[in-house]
Amino acid sequence: MSAEEDLADVNRVLAGEAQAFEGIVRRWQGPLVNMAWRYCRDRGRAEDMAQEAFLRAWRGLAGWRRESSFSTWLFALAANVFRSELQRFPAVNVPLEDVAEPAGPATQHDGLAEKQSHDAVRRGVLALPQRYREPVVLYYFHEMDVGAASRTMGLPEGTVKARLARGRELLRRRFPHLNEQNTPQLSSTLRPKKEVLQ
């Protein structure tokens, strides 16, 4: 993704060339649909929410003050749209205690059981209370970058870290079998980008 391309397209749109917005949608459709997917786990709804975010971006393009990067502004705007959409129609109404837990640890050859176990954890994220859910969703969406997650949420990093730690603690409590499944080592690509979370 090129910041120069974004800037050039924004300038063209603001000059009255609506078609230039297509470049922005083309570059950011993947990230925004994926972000929306992590908020609701429903493909159709994720695309609807991403489309709404693009429309809001179109309307509010003149409001981008260029103090932060275009991507930061776009993600923050999208997070606001997704949050308000999900407040109107929540993605799940199941409390965390009711999310099905896998029967036991998956063996190395039991791919299906492992997949089910992972799906259960991902559903568990959606069942977290909203104040803990969003930091968890955005932290992993931003490839474990607390700074990026905090900028998207518009909250201080300390607050995001605290909420993230609490969200993960709730998940650990709900899925105690995860510890037994944790045989593969964490690859270097999955390590937190900046700091180890407490």
Place this chain on the structure above:
Amino acid sequence: MKSHVKPETEDAAIDRILAAEEGLIPSSGFLAATMERVREEAACPKPIPFPWMRALPGIVLVVAVLGWCGFEMARASLRSAREISLAQPHWTAVSAHALEPAGWVAFALAVPMLSWILSRRLAGRSGLL
């Protein structure tokens, strides 16, 4: 006895599951559908701004009338409070001022009537009626 597992190790399991999620590819029509909506939005005329300058005299008039009414009501209530006497009710005074509220009722009816006529005239001049 259950062995204690360090939180870092426990977090590693969660990290492994949540970070290694496969990306979702937007459907083929997503870009076209989004741009269609953007074009619709771009084609819509801009909303008409509220005519503050034309409305200003009316707003000033309403504020003045309400202020005057408030002032008169406060003055009347102070006057009646001074006249209250628990020992001797002023029945004669009440009957003497029986027509006073009727005037206020007529005034209260006339204000919205004038406002309605004025708004119809303005709307007719603008071609809205």
